[in-house]
Amino acid sequence: MSEKILIFDTTLRDAEQTPGAALNGNEKLAIAKHLSALNVDVIEAGFPRSSPADFEAVSRIASEVEGPEICALSRIIEKDITDAWEAIRDAKRPRIHTFVGTSEIHIKGIMRSDEDTILKSSIESVAYARDLCPTVEFSPMDAARTDPVYLFEIIEATIEAGASIINIPDTVGYAIPSEFGKLIASIKQNVSNIDQVIISVHCHNDLGLAVANSIAAIKNGARQVECTVNGLGERAGNTSMEEIVMAIRTRRDHFADVHTDVDTTEIIPISRLVSRTMGMPVAANKAIVGANAFAHSSGIHQDGVIKQRDTFEIINPTVVGLQESQIILSPRSGRNALRHRLAVLGYDVETEQLDSVYERFLSLADKKKEVHDADLEAIMQDESKTVLVSENRYQFDHIQVFSGNQITSTATVGITTEGGAVTEAATGDGPVDATYKAISRVTGFSPTLSDYQIRSVTEGMDAIGEVTVKVKEQGRSFVGHGASTDIIEASAKAYINAINKVIHFRENG
Numbered sequence: 116m117s118e119k120i121l122i123f124d125t126t127l128r129d130a131e132q133t134p135g136a137a138l139n140g141n142e143k144l145a146i147a148k149h150l151s152a153l154n155v156d157v158i159e160a161g162f163p164r165s166s167p168a169d170f171e172a173v174s175r176i177a178s179e180v181e182g183p184e185i186c187a188l189s190r191i192i193e194k195d196i197t198d199a200w201e202a203i204r205d206a207k208r209p210r211i212h213t214f215v216g217t218s219e220i221h222i223k224g225i226m227r228s229d230e231d232t233i234l235k236s237s238i239e240s241v242a243y244a245r246d247l248c249p250t251v252e253f254s255p256m257d258a259a260r261t262d263p264v265y266l267f268e269i270i271e272a273t274i275e276a277g278a279s280i281i282n283i284p285d286t287v288g289y290a291i292p293s294e295f296g297k298l299i300a301s302i303k304q305n306v307s308n309i310d311q312v313i314i315s316v317h318c319h320n321d322l323g324l325a326v327a328n329s330i331a332a333i334k335n336g337a338r339q340v341e342c343t344v345n346g347l348g349e350r351a352g353n354t355s356m357e358e359i360v361m362a363i364r365t366r367r368d369h370f371a372d373v374h375t376d377v378d379t380t381e382i383i384p385i386s387r388l389v390s391r392t393m394g395m396p397v398a399a400n401k402a403i404v405g406a407n408a409f410a411h412s413s414g415i416h417q418d419g420v421i422k423q424r425d426t427f428e429i430i431n432p433t434v435v436g437l438q439e440s441q442i443i444l445s446p447r448s449g450r451n452a453l454r455h456r457l458a459v460l461g462y463d464v465e466t467e468q469l470d471s472v473y474e475r476f477l478s479l480a481d482k483k484k485e486v487h488d489a490d491l492e493a494i495m496q497d498e499s500k501t502v503l504v505s506e507n508r509y510q511f512d513h514i515q516v517f518s519g520n521q522i523t524s525t526a527t528v529g530i531t532t533e534g535g536a537v538t539e540a541a542t543g544d545g546p547v548d549a550t551y552k553a554i555s556r557v558t559g560f561s562p563t564l565s566d567y568q569i570r571s572v573t574e575g576m577d578a579i580g581e582v583t584v585k586v587k588e589q590g591r592s593f594v595g596h597g598a599s600t601d602i603i604e605a606s607a608k609a610y611i612n613a614i615n616k617v618i619h620f621r622e623n624g
């Protein structure tokens with residue numbers, strides 16, 4: 116009989132620690148809802164003790180997201196565990212994940228403690244967590260570099276104390292598949308009560324081996340994999356959710372005894388959502404979700420794929436939710452056609468919102484004549500900012516730019532503020548610089564621009580351009596997006612979006 120591999124998604128916890136990828140509560144909630152549609156088994160929503168904002172985000176996810184188990188991280192400290200529990204207690208199926216470093220370098224070098232003390236606090240902490248929450252996961256951090264005898268001892272003791280999932284992290288991404296597989300096998304052999312729990316793994320990708328190590332662990336009895344969308348995470352990242360899921364699915368011959376319950380058609384949509392929201396672009400050659408993952412450029416390959424898809428393609432792109440961009444709507448398409456297509460793409464649009472989306476759709480359809488799915492997604496991403504950050508202080512209204520290679524660029528930008536419409540003009544080095552200076556005049560904010568990216572969401576000269584900016588304000592990064600067929604307008608919207616986030620963060624943490 117095929118056994119299920121639990122997919123434990125830690126995009127909102129481990130990947131969120133990526134420098135510059137921090138999310139606000141609304142963004143976390145939107146991603147969590149999509150993870151539920153993807154049908155992952157567990158969502159690690161955050162580390163409540165780390166900040167009041169994270170506590171708040173985890174509680175919202177716990178009370179609003181249905182389906183997966185909702186997990187919160189804590190150190191083996193009573194206050195951490197209490198906070199983790201308080202944040203997830205409204206979840207239908209809550210889980211506390213508590214961890215401590217168990218390698219010599221962590222115990223002596225970082226915590227200045229000793230093995231006996233760490234063992235004792237681990238037991239007490241797991242027991243305390245278990246008193247609060249029915250499901251407790253314990254991680255001996257840096258397990259791959261921990262003395263095996265001590266590792267077996269602490270695992271046995273924490274199972275005894277009530278842990279039902281034991282997670283083995285390769286925290287520094289140092290393990291090699293054969294070695295990591297052996298570690299899991301040796302835990303199965305040497306821990307007397309291991310059959311009472313699920314063995315989990317959490318591999319980092321410093322040597323590019325996170326997925327390979329997780330697969331070796333599955334082969335040796337692990338039944339939960341911790342992973343992230345697009346493989347994001349600290350340093351070189353974590354095990355990539357889409358790669359592990361598709362490896363298991365594509366090589367059924369090799370994985371006859373296991374499966375996952377992930378709805379693979381949601382892979383591309385969530386990959387895009389996470390990439391956009393975190394401002395972390397996906398490399399074109401990234402397996403499964405990269406822009407070129409299903410592109411065939413050599414003539415021989417193209418010919419082969421047209422005649423028979425599986426000659427050079429091991430995965431049918433529709434399985435991961437990739438639809439060939441098709442002409443779907445025109446200026447004559449009505450509201451119902453639009454609403455229907457949006458529903459197919461996974462957007463439930465309320466009547467009031469439909470009016471505004473329809474207006475934007477019509478003005479785009481007038482310019483482009485053909486509107487593709489990707490265009491609609493760009494519109495919805497742009498729209499969702501208004502819905503997500505309801506406290507939007509500034510709304511883009513209009514723009515006029517004079518620019519050329521022999522004149523100084525001038526931009527006039529109109530913005531709706533709480534006090535009404537405000538228009539300001541500024542000159543600058545190029546149209547984007549002039550636009551950003553005009554926006555700064557209206558808002559009084561001029562955060563440093565640390566990254567600016569532009570991409571077209573569909574093919575053609577009249578395609579929608581999507582601009583993603585990263586700005587720095589007091590050492591923190593904020594991501595802003597804007598979409599339009601006019602790239603200067605898209606640039607203005609992206610910068611205003613980022614400024615709204617700066618304000619939102621200052622006021623709400």
Ligand SMILES: [Zn+2]
Pocket residue numbers: 129286317319348353
């Ligand atoms: Zn990690």
